[in-house]
Amino acid sequence: NVMLSWQRTAFHFQPEQNWMNDPNGPLLHKGWYHLFYQYNQESAVWGNITWGHAVSKDLIHWFHLPYAMVPDQWYDVNGVWTGSATILPDGQIIMLYTGDTTDAVQVQCLAYPANLSDPLLIDWVKSPSNPVLFPPPGIGSKDFRDPTTAWLSPGGDKWRITIGSKVNKTGISIVYETSDFIKYDLLDGYLHQVAGTGMWECIDFYPVSLTESNGLDTSVNGAGVKHVMKASMDDDRHDYYALGTYDPIGNKWTPDNPELDVGIGHRYDYGIFYASKTFYDQNKQRRILWGWISESDAEGLDLMKGWACVQSIPRTVVYDQKTGTDLLQWPVEELESLRGDSVEADVKVGPGSVVPVAIDSASQLDVEVSFELDEEAVEAAVPEVGAGYDCTTSGGAANRGVLGPFGILVLADDNLTESTPIYFYVAKGANGKTESHFCADELRSSQAPDVVKTVYGSSVPVVDGEKFTIRSLVDHSIVESFAQGGRRVITSRVYPTKAINGAARVFLFNNATGASITASLKMWKMGSADIRQFPL
Ligand code: DQQ
Numbered sequence: 078n079v080m081l082s083w084q085r086t087a088f089h090f091q092p093e094q095n096w097m098n099d100p101n102g103p104l105l106h107k108g109w110y111h112l113f114y115q116y117n118q119e120s121a122v123w124g125n126i127t128w129g130h131a132v133s134k135d136l137i138h139w140f141h142l143p144y145a146m147v148p149d150q151w152y153d154v155n156g157v158w159t160g161s162a163t164i165l166p167d168g169q170i171i172m173l174y175t176g177d178t179t180d181a182v183q184v185q186c187l188a189y190p191a192n193l194s195d196p197l198l199i200d201w202v203k204s205p206s207n208p209v210l211f212p213p214p215g216i217g218s219k220d221f222r223d224p225t226t227a228w229l230s231p232g233g234d235k236w237r238i239t240i241g242s243k244v245n246k247t248g249i250s251i252v253y254e255t256s257d258f259i260k261y262d263l264l265d266g267y268l269h270q271v272a273g274t275g276m277w278e279c280i281d282f283y284p285v286s287l288t289e290s291n292g293l294d295t296s297v298n299g300a301g302v303k304h305v306m307k308a309s310m311d312d313d314r315h316d317y318y319a320l321g322t323y324d325p326i327g328n329k330w331t332p333d334n335p336e337l338d339v340g341i342g343h344r345y346d347y348g349i350f351y352a353s354k355t356f357y358d359q360n361k362q363r364r365i366l367w368g369w370i371s372e373s374d375a376e377g378l379d380l381m382k383g384w385a386c387v388q389s390i391p392r393t394v395v396y397d398q399k400t401g402t403d404l405l406q407w408p409v410e411e412l413e414s415l416r417g418d419s420v421e422a423d424v425k426v427g428p429g430s431v432v433p434v435a436i437d438s439a440s441q442l443d444v445e446v447s448f449e450l451d452e453e454a455v456e457a458a459v460p461e462v463g464a465g466y467d468c469t470t471s472g473g474a475a476n477r478g479v480l481g482p483f484g485i486l487v488l489a490d491d492n493l494t495e496s497t498p499i500y501f502y503v504a505k506g507a508n509g510k511t512e513s514h515f516c517a518d519e520l521r522s523s524q525a526p527d528v529v530k531t532v533y534g535s536s537v538p539v540v541d542g543e544k545f546t547i548r549s550l551v552d553h554s555i556v557e558s559f560a561q562g563g564r565r566v567i568t569s570r571v572y573p574t575k576a577i578n579g580a581a582r583v584f585l586f587n588n589a590t591g592a593s594i595t596a597s598l599k600m601w602k603m604g605s606a607d608i609r610q611f612p613l
Pocket residue numbers: 098099115126158159175222223278279309351352
């Protein structure tokens with residue numbers, strides 16, 4: 078549909094048409110990054126799930142390849158669902174995925190490349206031993222899915238995987254041990270469980286270094302390492318992670334802070350981002366996170382435009398050494414190869430002001446901006462009383478406080494009839510301390526009917542010596558924003574009708590009543606990733 082064609086993204090991964098959901102089995106093989114994904118060959122809504130497949134040299138420019146796996150066996154005829162890759166020390170690639178059987182039972186299946194010497198890994202073989210795992214006793218036949226990448230058992234001769242499930246309303250992480258990926262032993266107890274969180278989809282479990290900036294291979298453990306556990310909460314459709322310690326002997330993971338446990342603590346992303354998965358990039362020694370970003374327009378519009386959903390820009394994930402309680406997510410450095418013409422602005426923005434930044438065609442952008450709040454104003458600010466600020470219930474960027482909101486307006490038109498504010502709000506509490514919040518406000522993002530408009534956000538630690546910083550990736554109908562170097566992330570889908578293509582603009586704004594801000598901005602127009610069919 079030509080009317081809506083501008084909504085397609087230029088540098089986010091998308092198939093040419095139809096529906097996509099979870100990223101599956103990302104890996105690097107012979108210099109090519111491989112991305113598999115949940116795909117509907119027939120329509121722009123979920124169903125008939127097949128594994129789409131694409132390859133890239135740099136995680137940004139992708140080539141589409143033939144489907145890796147289609148639902149053609151009794152054990153996956155209702156869908157070749159989500160799975161993960163494990164690269165064995167001898168170079169073999171193990172792909173474990175969930176099959177939905179003829180009777181809609183969730184089973185785990187094994188697949189492997191037909192020809193490891195093919196860098197493109199075009200052909201995949203489903204194991205004749207499939208399915209390799211049925212739901213164990215006490216687990217519902219529809220509550221057993223999404224095997225993780227395997228890690229080595231303590232003896233070093235076996236592998237472990239975890240699979241998400243639930244018992245009543247408790248989300249659980251079931252662990253199996255195997256030496257050949259065909260026969261498995263169920264380990265006692267659970268790796269972890271959290272009451273009241275419901276079904277855990279797409280568990281991810283991996284180490285992060287406390288001292289180094291590189292990523293770690295999935296089997297690394299020991300001093301100087303914490304383990305991240307992530308689960309996608311089927312009940313509230315968000316990806317929650319927690320930092321903790323993995324005891325491989327007891328087969329238990331324990332959160333550092335029970336109040337920040339899986340499903341009740343931090344999210345990777347406070348906007349739309351789900352069913353994510355990491356992999357270890359053995360060439361650049363980094364851990365990379367992918368997430369599925371769905372639409373927030375009506376299903377009928379997706380059918381009209383013939384496609385739905387994108388993948389996030391792949392993000393490196395590291396432990397935040399400054400706070401000790403967070404992860405930092407950051408767009409892979411390769412994205413910067415798409416940066417073109419740049420614009421800079423250094424301005425003081427007074428209370429209640431909006432300042433245009435001189436740029437045309439601001440629908441494909443990489444924006445970096447830092448803000449300093451006038452310190453005297455912070456000192457002088459009268460503390461706010463009442464329940465603390467919360468972006469999601471704040472009413473958005475139009476509601477003024479003494480020390481915020483301030484930030485940028487993206488996908489805005491000249492007259493500001495449409496705009497998406499990405500901003501901070503600083504609240505001074507009764508104790509005189511300030512708390513910072515990072516928000517994205519979609520309320521005025523579009524004049525179209527039938528799109529959901531939300532105010533997203535979270536509180537964010539701003540450590541001594543840090544400015545307030547935002548990086549936003551703007552790509553037609555998506556705004557992916559990173560605060561404080563990736564300590565908090567918010568992804569929005571927005572569907573402007575006026576602030577599109579050549580008409581899209583950027584503004585700095587300060588809607589605080591009692592403080593000026595000093596803003597320092599640099600932004601780049603972004604090229605296209607030119608995603609297309611592989612010339613086979
Ligand atoms: N999507 C897959 C499931 C997974 C869910 C099916 C998460 O394997 O639990 O398409 O989005």
